[in-house]
Amino acid sequence: MGANGAGGGDALLLHKILGTVLLTAAILRLSAQYLGPLALPPVSAMLPSIALFQSRRKKGKKVRVYMDGCFDMMHYGHANALRQARALGDELVVGVNSDEEIKANKGPPVMSMDERVVMVSSVKWVDEIIKDSPYAINEEFMNKLFTEYGIDYIIHGDDPCLLPDGSDAYAHAKKAGRFKQIKRTEGVSSTDIVGRMLLCMRERSHDSSNHASLQRQFSHGNGPAENGSKSSATRISHFLPTSRRIVQFSNGKGPRPDARIVYMDGAFDLFHAGHVETLKRAKELGDFLLVGIHTDQTVSGHRGLHHPIMNLHERSLSVLACRYVDEVIIGAPWEVTKDMITTFNISLVVHGTCAEPNDLKNGEVDPYHAAKAMGIFKLIESPRDLTTSTIIKRIVSNHDAYKKRNETKVLSEKKYYEDKKYINGD
Template sequence: SPPEPGNAHGCSPLATMEGTSTSKMLLYSAAAATGVAVAAAVLWARRTHAYEQYVPLQYQYRPGTISGWIAKALSRHSKQRRKQRPVRVYVDGCFDMMHYGHANALRQAKSVGDQLVLGLIPDSEIMRCKGPPVMNEEERYTLVEQVKWVDEVIRDVPYDLNPQFMQELFTKHRIDYVIHGDDPCLLPDGTDAYAHAKKLGRFVMVKRTEGVSTTDIVGRMLTCSRVNPIIASEPHPLAKSFSGADEALKNEASSSSTPRRTTLSCFLPTSRRLVQFSNGRTPEDGARIVYIDGAFDVFHPGHVAVLKAAKAEGDFLLVGLHTDEDVQARRGPHLPIMNLHERSLSVLACKFVDEVVI
């Protein structure tokens, strides 16, 4: 019998249509399954990224899992390596008339690494680049060596970090990073003293402490001259540069017949700053506690010697600070140069002091 009408292979049109429909259904099903898989993968990736972004690293591992065990092993290895090869950071400066702003910069620098190496610029370099310092090199060395965050002091360092000295820091002293405040440090020719360290990528910047500087302290000392009939009626002209406002001078003059000191500090004391400077230590049972009190105004090498001798008498040194009103009553209205909270930070930065009573 003759074949049924259809294609060349003898397939009927109905069978051909059924096969095409099945192929399309399979194709659509595969495309839908692929789309669902891709959407699930994208959603999982986004959730994982958000998890890693918002959850701190130490909380991303579950206890008892392989990742948690690996994290602990890496942490132990890191601590062991830091003991064998601690991170050493370098800070240099004049540190003339050392104050709590300098100490706060050293505290921040120490937090960057494990060991803080301080470079003390000699008098000759300061004279060449800035002019004569107020304190000589031995006095400045005494003040920086007593700061509790300083581990090592290098003397006779250059004012500018030239490539030769940078190489010496990296090789001989094994320095990893050079640190300085965010205030500009320029050479006599106007170039950046830390340009080479920045170029090598070994420079770290810390925030400058607002409200204090060596220039400001010298200005306070110049304006806080002793009261005499010649200047009692008119404040010193320099007082306007360091007091903060002329109105404060007028108010003080009109509210009291007794001349008062004309300098006003811009320092804002906070509990956070005091905690940062405090050791947080308490005397152990049976410890020999030594107490010494004083004004400790404009912290200087004489204060360091007294505190060192006092600490040698016992195990725990407690320092009491006189209030501003008490200092004024005993020393006169021109003192203290630095207020109570400024003086407390200067004393707390000393490595011989364990606690301060304000």
């Protein structure tokens, strides 16, 4: 209905009433300065019919935005993109590309469709999932998004997304005027993460053939051992953490005084579906889930020089983005002491049954001995037999396929950084 219809008439009438009442209130209060204090009621009490007019106004339609992707080897950069997309609307619908579409356009995915859906669904800014979405948004699928899913805008980062023929995967959305762009998260990509994993395997196996060449290709020569010396870690991250980014990912709320607080700690390296589903089970045991993220030095000391793949702040952001997590301790201690349990008012300490081996150093005690002595320790049956090591093995076992997959990706990422311009926002 147009502006001159019933909706427009109601709005005009409401504005007139508001103006009259507010003007009257102002005059009365001004007069009170000269005539003495007057027992004036608050303006809200003088507007008994406001609610009636507001209820008659047509409710505004929620803005629904759409973002799609492979979400393979999902990391905090993906989560940040989803956060930015959600900020452009009221509801975020996410399309997860099918295995077939990824193979046709990029090469074989590392993670299965089921694992990728679990990861995307766990991100706290996601409202709805569309499985097996096409890699390219053609006109037919775009119209389906607009009509069947009620999508208002299609979102993607400022990095180009090109099809094998060189065309823009979002050309139709841009032509329709329904496309919005967000900033790509600096310092991380699936390509670099794969490079870190291969460097890790290279250091462990001392294999200087396939792993070395593939690592150089994926990491753009930015590995930590460029000078020929062995590094104490495999991180080649260019991520620059800021306090604002941590606040953006945080829930910003503490537990209620009577909350049952569950604590779970770990490395949470290469945050994956196994982590997510175990955290979900942990959250079900209480009201507030506090997660401790071990330092890089702690992880390296217990798992070897090649760990962790992701550094502390990267791992912390990945965990913070999970909808089941309420708060994290960035750099949690290895041992969960009685003092720590008291400080955070922890009711239950949990640990998953499927985890990387953590060898105790000489003189170290069981990190959970205090919780066990207090009778508040519980093992959680891990829903998936998935660890960081199994993901690394997937990459290494399919060396040639992933090498081919990333040849084009490496070139496009290099071009992106060479041509990158500052974009305002986020």
